[in-house]
Amino acid sequence: MSDIVLEATDLVHHLGQGAGRVQALKGVSLSLKGGELVLLMGPSGSGKTTLLSILGCLMTPDAGTVKVGGQAVAALDAEALAKLRRERIGFIFQSYHLFPTLNAEDNVRLALDVRGEWARAAKLASREVLATVGLGHKRKSLPRELSGGEQQRVAIARAIVGKTQVILADEPTGALDTSNGQAIMTLLADIAKDPSRAVLVVTHDPRILPFASRVVHIEDGRIVREEAVGESMKKVSNA
Amino acid sequence: MSLQFRLASRNLFHDRLRFVATVIGIIFSIVLVTVQMGLYVGFRRMVTTMIDHSPAQLWIMPVGTKCFEDPSLLDERQRFRALAVPGVAEATPLVIGYAQWRLPQGTTTPVFVVGSELRGLGLHPWNVVEGRLDDLSVPGAVAIDQTYFERLGISGVEQTAELRDRKVQVMAVSKGIRSFTTTPYVFTDVERARTYTGTTPSKASYLLVRLAPDADLWKVQQALRDSLGNVEVLTAAEFRNRSRSFWLFGTGAGAALFAGALLGVIVGTVIVAQTLYSSTKDHLNEFATLRAIGSSSRYIYTVIIWQALLSAIVGFAGAAGIGKVVAAATAESALPVIMTPLLTVALFALTVTMCVGSAITAIVKVMRIDPAMVFSR
Ligand SMILES: Nc1ncnc2c1ncn2[C@@H]1O[C@H](COP(=O)(O)OP(=O)(O)O)[C@@H](O)[C@H]1O
Numbered sequence A: 001m002s003d004i005v006l007e008a009t010d011l012v013h014h015l016g017q018g019a020g021r022v023q024a025l026k027g028v029s030l031s032l033k034g035g036e037l038v039l040l041m042g043p044s045g046s047g048k049t050t051l052l053s054i055l056g057c058l059m060t061p062d063a064g065t066v067k068v069g070g071q072a073v074a075a076l077d078a079e080a081l082a083k084l085r086r087e088r089i090g091f092i093f094q095s096y097h098l099f100p101t102l103n104a105e106d107n108v109r110l111a112l113d114v115r116g117e118w119a120r121a122a123k124l125a126s127r128e129v130l131a132t133v134g135l136g137h138k139r140k141s142l143p144r145e146l147s148g149g150e151q152q153r154v155a156i157a158r159a160i161v162g163k164t165q166v167i168l169a170d171e172p173t174g175a176l177d178t179s180n181g182q183a184i185m186t187l188l189a190d191i192a193k194d195p196s197r198a199v200l201v202v203t204h205d206p207r208i209l210p211f212a213s214r215v216v217h218i219e220d221g222r223i224v225r226e227e228a229v230g231e232s233m234k235k236v237s238n239a
Numbered sequence B: 001m002s003l004q005f006r007l008a009s010r011n012l013f014h015d016r017l018r019f020v021a022t023v024i025g026i027i028f029s030i031v032l033v034t035v036q037m038g039l040y041v042g043f044r045r046m047v048t049t050m051i052d053h054s055p056a057q058l059w060i061m062p063v064g065t066k067c068f069e070d071p072s073l074l075d076e077r078q079r080f081r082a083l084a085v086p087g088v089a090e091a092t093p094l095v096i097g098y099a100q101w102r103l104p105q106g107t108t109t110p111v112f113v114v115g116s117e118l119r120g121l122g123l124h125p126w127n128v129v130e131g132r133l134d135d136l137s138v139p140g141a142v143a144i145d146q147t148y149f150e151r152l153g154i155s156g157v158e159q160t161a162e163l164r165d166r167k168v169q170v171m172a173v174s175k176g177i178r179s180f181t182t183t184p185y186v187f188t189d190v191e192r193a194r195t196y197t198g199t200t201p202s203k204a205s206y207l208l209v210r211l212a213p214d215a216d217l218w219k220v221q222q223a224l225r226d227s228l229g230n231v232e233v234l235t236a237a238e239f240r241n242r243s244r245s246f247w248l249f250g251t252g253a254g255a256a257l258f259a260g261a262l263l264g265v266i267v268g269t270v271i272v273a274q275t276l277y278s279s280t281k282d283h284l285n286e287f288a289t290l291r292a293i294g295s296s297s298r299y300i301y302t303v304i305i306w307q308a309l310l311s312a313i314v315g316f317a318g319a320a321g322i323g324k325v326v327a328a329a330t331a332e333s334a335l336p337v338i339m340t341p342l343l344t345v346a347l348f349a350l351t352v353t354m355c356v357g358s359a360i361t362a363i364v365k366v367m368r369i370d371p372a373m374v375f376s377r
């Protein structure tokens, strides 16, 4: 059995202030094992993005613990958290967040550049990953010269070029048509075949189900169900 | 090469209008500083021209003399006491003062008369381009600078005018002896200078001292002080400093120049800070993405500081170009803007400091970024 690469226990988190303050997470525990592609599904406003932000060490929960590669992150300061992110976590955002003034290759290379990797090696690695996502011929294109699907593939290349243990994706296929969505999920599923790496994908898109090894359902800040794909549904007790 | 520099330059050039505004702001500010500081350097040089061009090693002057142009007088008998001091080879009187110059056509204009002994230690016109210095010994002979031909109603040697109702004849013409006060200098013999300026025959403005070859400057200076009593004895360097501090700081001229420069720096800082800040604000989403994918704060600051440095380099290049033109255009004026290599280096350092300092507000803005915003945008 593979090691746990990311583990969250009893997460509680509030968002907003005053009258607008809501409890977005009400005690969520979730772990990702190497070799898994986990889908996080749930209605809008159920706390998926909040959970992803906390798992990705972009937000500190009000209560509960997060461990990345066995290391508790609670004691880390902002700089140490940034270091942890660049070394261990790859992010894919629904709105891509590519740098409009950099070409595809430089956008990908950024993930290695923030680690201080050598430009030459980083360029080679970026080209190789762009070829993997099928954009080898577009490495000099600016984001505005690419289609939505191509932009998302550049964003995925940026998330995977660093060979991080964890990839977190927030609705990566949300803005894409079926064939582009399929292509991107295939890429992510391939990564999750590596027993040391795990992928967590937030989605409402049922077409993605076939790629998952496990599906976690979240509603109103609580995990309500978890099912292993291909196995019978198992109900999770929600205290 | 890291992508920080590329990000910085793209951020800058992405919004051309803002970049142009930044550069113009820097140019405006640094040209202002350049002119003020160039004037300062020019003024500093101009106020000591007369002292620089006298071979005197020591200057004997009335107590409290503030600058070369100071009208106070001392007793010429001091000269013989000075000559009795061991180590003094020569001590000669110098008489200065204002006088009215009457042009051939009858109008008058003030001039500044400088009279010294024509043979021996004195203060003689340099760069003589017409006539001869020796001809100043002819009765009524004076030397003037060609800069002031028109003002003095003269167009060459041997022409005549009147000084204090006495006929004078221009026997030598120099080139480039300008006064920062814009009052023309008229050089002549010491006796006639007394006549033209109305100075009592036993008085002089200064006694110029030349030392014997092996004499020690400081010892002779001290000996002169002890033996002469009620006068001041300054080395040429000390007199230069005193003249400078009077003109630059006693009059407030230096303070005004520095205030102008400071204003330039403030204007530049505000403009650069403002444009860098708004550029950073426009690219906040990108900086947040950088932070989300794990860049250190230092990585991000480096991008912003590169933006500041690039603006500084382009702005300084423009300002230095304009500064050169201003320096060339004023080179022949009474108060030239002088660009020395040291001043140029200092201005570049100032530009860089100003731009990088201006990055602080942008950096503070970036420090407050919440990287989690990348998921909600
Ligand atoms: N900045 C915020 N301030 C206040 N409430 C927020 C904020 N962001 C999200 N929320 C609320 O927190 C809950 C969880 O949000 P989110 O994690 O974005 O859900 P999801 O991604 O599942 O749609 C929702 O009720 C949402 O309205």
Ligand SMILES: [Mg+2]
Residues within 6 Å of the ligand: A048, A049, A050
């Ligand atoms: Mg969401």
